[in-house]
Amino acid sequence: MTSSEAAVIGRKKALSATGLGIGIYLLIDMIMETRGDFGNGILFFFAGIFNIPFLAIMAILFSMTYFLGGRAGNGIIINNRSFLLIAVTYALLITLAIISVPLIAGLTMGAFQPGNYVERIVIPPVRIFISLLVIWLWTAYRIKAAKPR
DSSP: OOHHHHHHHHHHHHHHHHHHHHHHHHHHHHHHHTSSOHHHHHHHHHHHHSSHHHHHHHHHHHHHHHHHHHHHHIIIIISOOOHHHHHHHHHHHHHHHHHHHHHHHHHHHTOOOSSOHIIIIIHHHHHHHHHHHHHHHHHHHHHHHHSOO
């Protein structure tokens, strides 16, 4: 198997897993938003996903998944690297890139206010990392399973 074939396999597996993860997240978010009043809930749900910060985060997520998926394919299939190490590393890299968007926006617009530090600053990146770690563990395992013997 060539390096470009391994990269294509990695990209396909990574993008499909990320798309499935985002689809599940959006479905859960829509259900939570529309529980009380369906009409207003749908409006708030669409207002939440069709804004520039969310779309920027999705662009970062899928573009990094595309490039890192190719690297993961090469690393796992061609270079025989540990799929666990690749999954943890790439989940951490994408998490750092994703949290940079609200961090930069908060610093430049003065949006940081005193309050519960743990709830507002620490918990969201941890949730993002855990979600991405699950996605990348599944992706890396699927790439390893696609490796020809």
